Amino acid sequence: MNSDKGNARLLDVLEDRARQVRRDVWRALRAGGSGHAGGSCSAADLLAALYFHRLNVRPDDPDWPDRDRFVLSKGHANAALVSVLVRAGFVPESLLDSFYAFESPFGMHPDIKMAGVEMCTGALGHGLPIGVGMALGSRLRQQSFHTFVLLGDGELHEGSNWEAAMAASHYRLGRLTAIVDCNRIAQSGPVSELMSIEPLAAKWQAFGWSVVEIDGHDMNEIVTALDSVPCEEDRPTAILAHTVKGKGVSFAEDTHVWHSNAVDDETYAKALRELEN
Amino acid sequence: MEPDPVQLEWRQRSLNQTRLAFGQALQCLAGRDDRTVVISADTQDLLGIRSFRAAFPDRFIELGIAEQNAIGVASGLATTGMRPYVCAYAPFITARSMEQVRNDVAYARQRVVIGAAASGITLGVAGGTHHALEDIALMRCLPNMTVVVPADVEEAYFATLATQDIDGPVYMRLGGRVEEPSVSHVDGDFQVGKAVRLRDGNDVAIIACGALVAMAVQASDALRKSGIDARVINMHTIKPLDEDAILEAAADTGRIVTAEEHRLTGGLGGAVAELLSTRLPTRMHMIGMPDEFGIVGPTPEVRARYGLSTEAIVHACESVLGRGDGYDPGAR
Numbered sequence: 001m002n003s004d005k006g007n008a009r010l011l012d013v014l015e016d017r018a019r020q021v022r023r024d025v026w027r028a029l030r031a032g033g034s035g036h037a038g039g040s041c042s043a044a045d046l047l048a049a050l051y052f053h054r055l056n057v058r059p060d061d062p063d064w065p066d067r068d069r070f071v072l073s074k075g076h077a078n079a080a081l082v083s084v085l086v087r088a089g090f091v092p093e094s095l096l097d098s099f100y101a102f103e104s105p106f107g108m109h110p111d112i113k114m115a116g117v118e119m120c121t122g123a124l125g126h127g128l129p130i131g132v133g134m135a136l137g138s139r140l141r142q143q144s145f146h147t148f149v150l151l152g153d154g155e156l157h158e159g160s161n162w163e164a165a166m167a168a169s170h171y172r173l174g175r176l177t178a179i180v181d182c183n184r185i186a187q188s189g190p191v192s193e194l195m196s197i198e199p200l201a202a203k204w205q206a207f208g209w210s211v212v213e214i215d216g217h218d219m220n221e222i223v224t225a226l227d228s229v230p231c232e233e234d235r236p237t238a239i240l241a242h243t244v245k246g247k248g249v250s251f252a253e254d255t256h257v258w259h260s261n262a263v264d265d266e267t268y269a270k271a272l273r274e275l276e277n
Numbered sequence: 278m279e280p281d282p283v284q285l286e287w288r289q290r291s292l293n294q295t296r297l298a299f300g301q302a303l304q305c306l307a308g309r310d311d312r313t314v315v316i317s318a319d320t321q322d323l324l325g326i327r328s329f330r331a332a333f334p335d336r337f338i339e340l341g342i343a344e345q346n347a348i349g350v351a352s353g354l355a356t357t358g359m360r361p362y363v364c365a366y367a368p369f370i371t372a373r374s375m376e377q378v379r380n381d382v383a384y385a386r387q388r389v390v391i392g393a394a395a396s397g398i399t400l401g402v403a404g405g406t407h408h409a410l411e412d413i414a415l416m417r418c419l420p421n422m423t424v425v426v427p428a429d430v431e432e433a434y435f436a437t438l439a440t441q442d443i444d445g446p447v448y449m450r451l452g453g454r455v456e457e458p459s460v461s462h463v464d465g466d467f468q469v470g471k472a473v474r475l476r477d478g479n480d481v482a483i484i485a486c487g488a489l490v491a492m493a494v495q496a497s498d499a500l501r502k503s504g505i506d507a508r509v510i511n512m513h514t515i516k517p518l519d520e521d522a523i524l525e526a527a528a529d530t531g532r533i534v535t536a537e538e539h540r541l542t543g544g545l546g547g548a549v550a551e552l553l554s555t556r557l558p559t560r561m562h563m564i565g566m567p568d569e570f571g572i573v574g575p576t577p578e579v580r581a582r583y584g585l586s587t588e589a590i591v592h593a594c595e596s597v598l599g600r601g602d603g604y605d606p607g608a609r
């Protein structure tokens with residue numbers, strides 16, 4: 001960053017973008033009648049920072065070979081992904097109102113057929129192996145793009161993540177970053193009660209990764225972490241982002257009830273009032 | 278045209294096992310296309326890819342004993358334009374990583390080729406955990422997937438080379454440490470989805486794949502001595518199925534026998550029955566593994582125990598023709 005003033009301006013812009021993501025998420029959920037508000041809104045700041053600051057992508061040339069890769073492994077946060085794709089200019093804004101609609105490209109989970117979407121995800125535990133493949137491909141093709149994979153914390157129950165984590169450090173994939181949206185809650189309740197994943201930082205370290213822990217709603221911390229990867233040239237980095245499920249709307253925050261829930265006009269209006277303030 | 282020296286290498290080495298022919302073909306592919314990349318799941322000897330590793334160390338990726346990750350990594354590699362070939366055990370790469378194959382490869386339509394060795398009961402002594410008797414069913418029910426079952430080393434080699442031109446995922450079903458007799462006479466000309474007639478005949482048609490093709494040819498030759506002309510069709514591609522060859526055989530003979538080293542549920546016989554029952558109902562007899570897990574034993578003996586034999590095919594043909602001694606190999 002050139003200056004503190006420039007940095008402050010960037011953070012303001014990104015925070016604005018994140019608020020837009022949350023409004024878009026609730027807008028999409030109202031259109032669909034329901035959806036995953038919790039995990040979409042916990043990831044809103046991370047996605048805004050990725051798409052409007054960190055990722056080197058070209059909305060007018062979505063398949064540009066040297067683009068950075070982003071895989072939303074926690075595919076149920078698709079509404080947040082589609083929001084940033086809309087706001088970045090990959091896809092039209094009207095898409096937001098077609099959530100869950102018949103034959104819509106915008107369903108519950110990302111589909112590779114949509115411009116800007118790198119993989120069909122949503123079945124959990126798939127994104128990190130795919131990210132490892134992308135990072136290996138970057139090396140084999142002598143490209144220098146970076147691959148980011150956004151995972152849920154409950155998702156880490158899936159063993160395939162740890163197969164991929166092992167492979168990523170074995171192959172010294174410095175240009176691979178896993179971001180874990182640690183909102184502490186899964187579909188049925190707290191992750192710690194369902195199946196503890198702690199000590200999480202120690203687990204990633206034991207698998208050979210550099211680990212950064214941040215407040216996943218503090219834009220300064222997010223930008224600093226994204227700008228700092230790879231922490232070490234020949235190691236993949238795990239950014240453990242501590243977040244609040246449903247962040248931004250008080251009645252949806254920190255509860256498994258809003259992992260996925262119905263959204264009617266009245267609920268939407270209530271949510272939007274909080275997001276406009 | 279000068280024969281490709283790498284193409285011929287497997288002959289010189291007498292690698293009479295389809296799993297090794299696949300590994301040899303990968304070297305030829307890598308020489309032709311620098312996007313070729315090989316993934317091993319601790320299967321370097323199983324598919325004979327140590328020589329590939331020596332020749333192309335940068336394009337050889339060992340991922341250890343982790344099949345789910347292997348498929349995901351292959352999918353990610355394919356998105357970058359690489360052409361990954363996953364070398365694995367048939368029972369594990371299909372059943373264990375089925376969801377990765379379905380979502381990351383078939384649904385996302387990535388050009389990933391799975392070389393699945395030790396299919397069927399080629400690991401007879403290893404027992405039911407290591408018999409792959411559901412893999413054709415699992416793979417052929419996936420949209421976008423091409424499923425190939427070579428009958429011998431020559432066919433495995435040239436079918437593997439042919440994957441270069443397939444725009445989508447491929448499941449290549451390979452054998453284990455069993456030497457299958459040479460029967461395909463593919464002679465460099467392998468066409469995906471185009472069945473090969475190995476014996477003419479209009480009394481009955483035997484549609485076989487994999488190891489059962491050689492048995493079908495032997496059965497046809499034996500039947501001819503008793504005046505029965507049995508057509509033999511090598512159905513090396515289960516998907517896309519050569520419907521014309523099947524419908525023609527059904528129309529010409531009115532009697533179909535299918536033979537495969539796979540459970541009767543959902544394999545080649547199932548595919549043929551699905552077609553004929555809706556398009557041209559035909560008297561059929563299906564040879565394959567019954568609805569049970571396989572016993573332990575040497576592969577030829579275990580095969581014979583479940584009626585995967587020349588004799589059983591002969592009996593099945595006689596049975597659908599209403600001849601023979603009344604022995605019905607399908608009546609269990």
Ligand SMILES: [Mg+2]
Nearest residue numbers: 153154185186
């Ligand atoms: Mg969670």
